[in-house]
Amino acid sequence: MTERDKMIEGNIGLVHSCARKFMNRGVDYDDLFQAGCIGLVKAVDGYDESLGFVFSTYAVPAILGEIKRIFRDGGAVKVSRSIKEQARDLYMKKEKFTDEKGYEPTVTELAEYTGLSVYETGHLLLVNQPVVSLTVFEEASDKQYDIPVHGEEEKIAEKICLDECLASLSENDRKIINLRYFQSQTQSAVARKLGMTQVQVSRREKKILKEIREKMTV
Numbered sequence: 001m002t003e004r005d006k007m008i009e010g011n012i013g014l015v016h017s018c019a020r021k022f023m024n025r026g027v028d029y030d031d032l033f034q035a036g037c038i039g040l041v042k043a044v045d046g047y048d049e050s051l052g053f054v055f056s057t058y059a060v061p062a063i064l065g066e067i068k069r070i071f072r073d074g075g076a077v078k079v080s081r082s083i084k085e086q087a088r089d090l091y092m093k094k095e096k097f098t099d100e101k102g103y104e105p106t107v108t109e110l111a112e113y114t115g116l117s118v119y120e121t122g123h124l125l126l127v128n129q130p131v132v133s134l135t136v137f138e139e140a141s142d143k144q145y146d147i148p149v150h151g152e153e154e155k156i157a158e159k160i161c162l163d164e165c166l167a168s169l170s171e172n173d174r175k176i177i178n179l180r181y182f183q184s185q186t187q188s189a190v191a192r193k194l195g196m197t198q199v200q201v202s203r204r205e206k207k208i209l210k211e212i213r214e215k216m217t218v
Contacts (some may be wrong), residue, residue, distance in 0.1 A: 004044060004045075005117070007044050007055075008040060008041060008044050008117075008119065009042070010119075011040060011055065011059060012037075012040070012058075012118070014031065014034055014036075014040065014056055014059055014060060014063060015036035015037055016036075016037075016058060016062055018036050018039075018063045018064050018067060019032035019033045019036050019067060021180050022067055022071075025071075025153040027070055027071070028150035030069070030106065030107055030125075031070060031125075032067055032109060033043075034062075034107060034121075034122030034123070035067045035069060035070050035122070035123050036063045036066060036067050036125055037068040037107075037118055037119045037123070038066045038119065038121040038122060039063035039064070039065055039067065040059060040061070040063055040119070041064035041119045041191075042062050042064065042066070043058055043062040044059075046058075046062075049061070054164060054165075056164050058068070058206050083124070085111065086124055087124045087125070088112060090121065090124045090125065091112070093113065093114050094110055094125075097109070097110060097113050099175065101217075107121055107122050110125075156173070162212070163214045165211075166212075169208065172194065172203070173208050174207055175190075175193075175194060176190060176194070176201060176204060176208065177205075177208060179193065179194075180205060187201045187205070
């Protein structure tokens with residue numbers, strides 16, 4: 001497995017994190033995941049570690065951009081004949097898998113079955129994705145659903161990046177942040193629990209927050 005493949009496989013969780021934000025909005029989860037995989041691969045190919053960006057900071061907007069494309073213009077993108085033929089071939093193999101196993105395969109299962117990568121499988125399946133209107137009307141009803149995809153990208157990216165930053169902290173530093181900002185405890189209370197002085201907690205807290213801020217804003 002190449003370093004590129006390892007990076008893609010190691011960050012599939014980012015795709016799931018982004019895709020889950022758009023569940024129950026008229027598009028199957030597998031389709032969201034497939035689009036997100038395309039964004040992840042684009043991010044991996046375009047990422048330059050020397051610039052100092054945390055990978056998730058760079059990748060999440062790319063992943064969300066591909067997912068939002070489904071809602072924005074769906075099948076309006078022109079697809080080459082060769083890609084369409086590959087997509088048809090994959091569809092037939094998907095049907096064959098379903099006949100053999102008795103259920104429809106996930107993207108990962110279909111990739112393993114065909115010998116393709118998860119990205120290639122997702123990309124080809126996405127070729128057959130129908131156009132999804134930004135406004136969906138319920139049959140026999142005038143009820144209208146506006147798909148709220150705008151304005152969420154920044155919040156999702158920040159949440160995922162924050163989770164990554166917190167996970168990179170030492171156990172003691174995570175306890176300080178957890179007690180102070182998730183349990184709303186005073187610095188004095190945190191100091192007593194961790195066997196530190198209030199001054200030590202204050203200084204350490206400022207340093208931790210400074211490091212997190214720098215990671216999230218580079």
